[in-house]
Amino acid sequence: MTTVTSHLFITGTDTGVGKSIFTSIIALWFFNQGKKVTIIKPVQTGRLKDTEFLSKLTKNKIPVFNSYSFKLPAAPLVASKYKSQKISVKKIISDIRKLEKDFEHVIVEGIGGIAVPILKNYLVADLIKDLNYPVIIVCRPSLGTINHSVLTIEFAKQKKLKVLGFVVSGYDKKTKDVAVKTAPEIISKITKVPCLMKIPVLQHI
Secondary structure: OOOOOOOEEEEOOOOOOOHHHHHHHHHHHOOOOOOOOEHHHHHHHOOOOOOHHHHOOOOOOOOEEEEEEEEOOOHHHHHHHHHOOOOOHHHHHHHHHHHHOOEEEEEEEEEEOOOOOEEEOHHHHHHHHHOOEEEEEOOOOOOOOHHHHHHHHHHHOOOOOOOOEEEEEEEEEOOOOOOHHHHHHHHHHHHHHOOOEEEEOOOOO
């Protein structure tokens, strides 16, 4: 992947699509270039913490930060209400701006997909826009990914976000599934957005 920028926002077409895997890959790439890089997961939900998974994936080489953590596996809007704790977007942005002062590269891993609500009238896409970060979208390799990916990319464009490209996570280059093999090219043709990487299935995490 040749796209290089100071800071990045990683989002996905859904939850569980491989955002953490790609986030760790790009963070380690910067790290191996001798750059000061950090990862922040502004809001995480569910008992399995993404921050711990990111630390495991990067072998604790990359500092990982978090602004809010909730046990309920739901959108931040719902999980925060369940815990009776308000989310402050101002705090999230402030936390990220502070990291920008100490690190050359800040990688923000989003929550679920791009249209997930953080507050009642504030989506993940709105956070990306307020940060003014370019975004990379992580997609599934399975049947249906053309629809999910195109909708996500076009929504990002509608929000006037800078989409650098998309990556396909869990891609089996030996697959004989025509739908899987042709999806990246079709997504690119429809959206005019490049496929930056096809991440193979990871056997051991």
